[in-house]
Amino acid sequence: MKKTIIFLLMIIISAGLSVANARVRVTTTTTDLASLVEIIGGDLVDVTSLSRPLQDAHYLDATPGMVVRISRSDMFVENGFELEMGWIPEVLRETRNRRVRRGGVGHVDASSGIQAIQVPERIHRDMGDVHPSGNPHYTLEPVTSQQAARNIANGLIRVDGDNAEIYRRNLEQYIEDSNRIVSKWQEKFEPWKGAGIIIYHKHFDYMLLKLGLNIVDAIEPLPGLAPSAGHVAGLISGYNPETVRFVMMEPWHDQRVGKQVANGIGVPLVVGCPTVGSCDGADCILSLFETNAQKLFDALTK
Numbered sequence: 001m002k003k004t005i006i007f008l009l010m011i012i013i014s015a016g017l018s019v020a021n022a023r024v025r026v027t028t029t030t031t032d033l034a035s036l037v038e039i040i041g042g043d044l045v046d047v048t049s050l051s052r053p054l055q056d057a058h059y060l061d062a063t064p065g066m067v068v069r070i071s072r073s074d075m076f077v078e079n080g081f082e083l084e085m086g087w088i089p090e091v092l093r094e095t096r097n098r099r100v101r102r103g104g105v106g107h108v109d110a111s112s113g114i115q116a117i118q119v120p121e122r123i124h125r126d127m128g129d130v131h132p133s134g135n136p137h138y139t140l141e142p143v144t145s146q147q148a149a150r151n152i153a154n155g156l157i158r159v160d161g162d163n164a165e166i167y168r169r170n171l172e173q174y175i176e177d178s179n180r181i182v183s184k185w186q187e188k189f190e191p192w193k194g195a196g197i198i199i200y201h202k203h204f205d206y207m208l209l210k211l212g213l214n215i216v217d218a219i220e221p222l223p224g225l226a227p228s229a230g231h232v233a234g235l236i237s238g239y240n241p242e243t244v245r246f247v248m249m250e251p252w253h254d255q256r257v258g259k260q261v262a263n264g265i266g267v268p269l270v271v272g273c274p275t276v277g278s279c280d281g282a283d284c285i286l287s288l289f290e291t292n293a294q295k296l297f298d299a300l301t302k
């Protein structure tokens, strides 16, 4: 009897292991990309993100743990547009897994084929501009992210061609869902088309533009450059509640400055959810968008 139980347990464990082994192991740089991989890969993938939800992916440090994680992966997805320029090149250099390096079959640059907004005419890298290739935060807007989802689907098909049909079907479903959700919110924002907004970092811009809002200024003079007292004072004296309806910022920047600008102008401050997993309810790329859109809607209607 005991032997039978042990034998049965072994079968169960080995069956479980074979299922686990059959999954495609994917590592992404951000939780937003991990969400897209889950949407396209479903139960066929096992995905982990190198950054946590409340970490700003502009400023991570390369660690040996990241190298190990990527080395053990079948596929690696990076955001691109130089979002991870401070840490991913080093991690990829250190990994022995050629398949996930740039040019390898398991490497995905999710930005491939996306038209970046706000591509600077002159690059101010020496002044700390962290958006030299244009705005890299396209994952905040699900329709722009359809191309990233397509790149991820193509990557999964390359490393796991047997399940190509499932990946294609999930991609189609994502395109349908994201079109529906974004259209719904565009309709809701119709009465506020062109409403002015000041942002802190250019993090939510893809979403704000899709909703028809008008980004009139930024608390950071350049992406990544902290504001001077003079710049903050200029924003407060330069705008009023007619020209700016609210200020929006990320939780990882100095909220005292955001409050100072919002209070100075006399408008609400909206602290957005910057990534999947950073707020209750923002547990996938679509609910991240909906959570942020709802926060803006509440600020405009109260």
Ligand SMILES: [Zn+2]
Pocket (backbone or CB within 6 Å): 058, 130, 131, 136, 137, 201, 202, 203, 223
């Ligand atoms: Zn940025």
